[in-house]
Amino acid sequence: MTTRTEEEEILRQGCHALVEGFGTSYGYKPSLGAGIAFCVLFGLSMILHTVQLVWKRYWWCVVFTLGCLCELLGWAARTWAAECPYNPNAFMMQIAILIIAPTFFTAGVYVLLGRFIQILGSQSSVLSPKLYLWIFCTCDILSLVIQAVGGGMAASAYDTLDGNTAPGTHIMVAGIVFQMASITVFVALAADFVRRTLRHRLIQSADGSFVPLLVAMGFSVVCIYIRSIYRTIELSQGWTGYLITHQVYFVVLDGVMMVLAVVVFNFVHPGWFMPNAKRVYQVEMEHA
Template identity: 50%
Template structure:
């Protein structure tokens, strides 16, 4: 790598470099040069704010997961970590908007991270089915969980491959054809969107059938809200990519900050406030022992006292 590129900070020089040269180093934004792949100079403030917010959410989820010893909920921490890294990449891109490395980092990680939030939500429904009864769900918790997690993993792989293809093509000079990679990324997002939509239907079926049970409606509302945020975000990303890399949505940062960054903040932070392990035991309700009246047990603690 030509280290001289990192020493160039004059905006007049950026215009003299080709796309490939700018992509290799940290070159400041220059309105006289070609637009960065983003279509704008990424703002520093949103990058810093979302990096800090997601990092704090991740730290809180790590603490809550360790405290509860419910390791599946670490999926929320992993997703928040990915979001923090992706937004840190966007913060760095404010100073290096032509960097291919930073662009590839943020586009790939930010498009994948919500899959971990989805995985955590899938687990919540599985736990609720376990706790309140298989009769309320069209499928078993195990089948349900492994099926949706498999689609999540497939979505992650497809989106990562597509993101790599698109960013590689966009970093060439002259820029290559990014459409194949874009279409692959769209396929991954659509799979995730379909998966979350099917989840939504199963979620509603479970809630309707179990409406007579003592459900934790606080957790129900929190989970519904988080799932809604993810679905809206996926619709946005699908429409964004369908317009191409020079489309209206992708070249206007405010939409990305609100419909991706803000929505994903809400989707994961709601579970910091209403951590699922506080509302779920995962044990069937009819198998739980009630120790609220110790006097009802014999001294040996094994047989009920005769009345």
């Protein structure tokens, strides 16, 4: 006669459908429909971003493709988990990948503002474009590493009988909080950028549709920020907390937010809307 612990261990091997009385690591059975829907959405966005990347040759936009790829793999793991809710590999895969995927999107936004500064000149920013990119891309990499390490530790501990997930969870939260802090500084500098461009009339010094791309950047940042706030609160409540065990919050505040954050650049792509420099030096001389 097998014990409950032995039965739980058997369920974790291979693929087993949901069994009444045996909870999953998620606190619920992942939705197959949501998994398929987000795989399709991120897959289509990834394909379109790849086409736009090759077509317009804005090679730095590869970060949007990579971010979509990570989201696709993460949601593929959740789709897998919908059929195999006790499988520890699917659980660990979706945790590790989905926690770091948005880092690629923030990197794209950081590079985008850096390009604006390069085009409009030194008067548009308190930092030089190179220094700006070094600071925020380094913050992005550090955030990615911290979250990946914490996610791996927490997932491994959760997969072990009586494992302690607290250390890994705290590291994950630290990584997300660090990301939020860097985004907050970014928003402050972006606001200063807008103020300077309006004050010195730098927008008139460039050809192209500047405003739509700036609005798209702001919209993407808001979506990423909402997701970061949600994940911080979610993980702070622990692996059995209210938010993490109710799927609707994850679908709306993580999945939907990340779709909006990256799809907006399919419609307002830098290759189509990035302005070209035009008489910037004259504007700088007039307002020197």
